[in-house]
């Protein structure tokens with residue numbers, strides 16, 4: 001349990017006292033909506049991750065078909081230059097705060113297509129990446145791990161503090 | 171001997187015979203304009219480009235051919251001969267036979283009339299060949315790039331294609347992470363040398379079983395033996 005939180009016995013039941021940031025982050029990490037964005041064979045494994053075995057639905061993660069409702073972009077597969085421009089556009093359309101997972105060797109560095117003329121050598125050449133998941137393709141377990149690291153990252157955010165600290169919001 | 175047998179077997183191959191038959195039919199109609207190349211799978215080369223549209227239409231409409239399906243239009247770059255080939259694979263569903271037709275174009279200006287009017291599917295195929303090899307199909311209704319972005323420079327399947335430094339500001343190279351590791355090792359070694367630290371390789375406290383020879387040592391012994399044998 002996070003030491004920032006404490007349970008207090010109130011008159012009508014238990015009261016949880018926490019930091020505002022913790023509450024916001026906890027909400028956020030419990031409903032990561034990711035942009036459905038499969039580009040190649042990794043996309044199949046991404047679908048498996050949403051399937052009943054790995055089931056990232058249990059983290060409250062559901063695929064969205066529009067960037068405007070997405071918090072997380074999972075770039076799953078080989079990114080061509082032609083698609084890279086679109087990926088940038090989609091990323092720009094996502095509302096802040098937004099996160100990016102680069103899934104698989106191809107998205108991370110071009111993978112086995114690195115010497116191809118048409119393949120972008122890594123999605124980090126166009127958008128900032130938070131988590132790299134290695135593999136070709138990464139197993140659903142690996143992607144789930146990456147997902148949990150994104151959650152860790154979300155829990156470390158301090159948006160309320162940055163917005164003027166507790167004094168103003170209290 | 172073996173080569174002869176191989177050749178015999180090849181000559182008996184029904185697809186080979188069929189291709190030769192089909193070419194003979196074409197030659198009967200177009201004479202000098204077409205030529206047979208007797209490769210493993212024989213194909214027809216249309217030498218007279220003015221006749222090319224007529225040849226293709228004949229393939230589709232003649233009752234002996236009835237090539238109702240254009241399987242693919244591809245291209246091959248031969249920089250040494252300074253030509254680019256445009257290759258057409260055609261197939262007849264009705265008569266269940268296939269044929270390959272090629273035209274050889276000068277590399278500097280590879281132009282050939284489109285076959286879009288004969289097989290509408292040629293539209294996309296020809297766009298692909300144009301995109302990747304720069305073959306210009308005259309009379310094509312919409313000759314744009316099909317797979318690469320419209321503002322791409324060059325035709326990547328040409329043998330002398332050189333990749334651009336960047337595409338719209340996206341760099342086209344990526345440093346190998348191994349290089350970084352090598353640099354790191356070198357830096358560490360340098361720091362050690364400066365401090366005068368001597369690294370002693372650690373010995374494992376576990377002793378190998380009696381009489382065991384490591385593969386590395388074995389290899390060394392084998393090499394030595396071989397050297398002795400030579401001497």
Ligand code: SF4
Nearest residue numbers: 041042104105106137
């Ligand atoms: S990393 Fe492997 S599995 Fe993933 S898109 Fe590339 S080739 Fe396909």
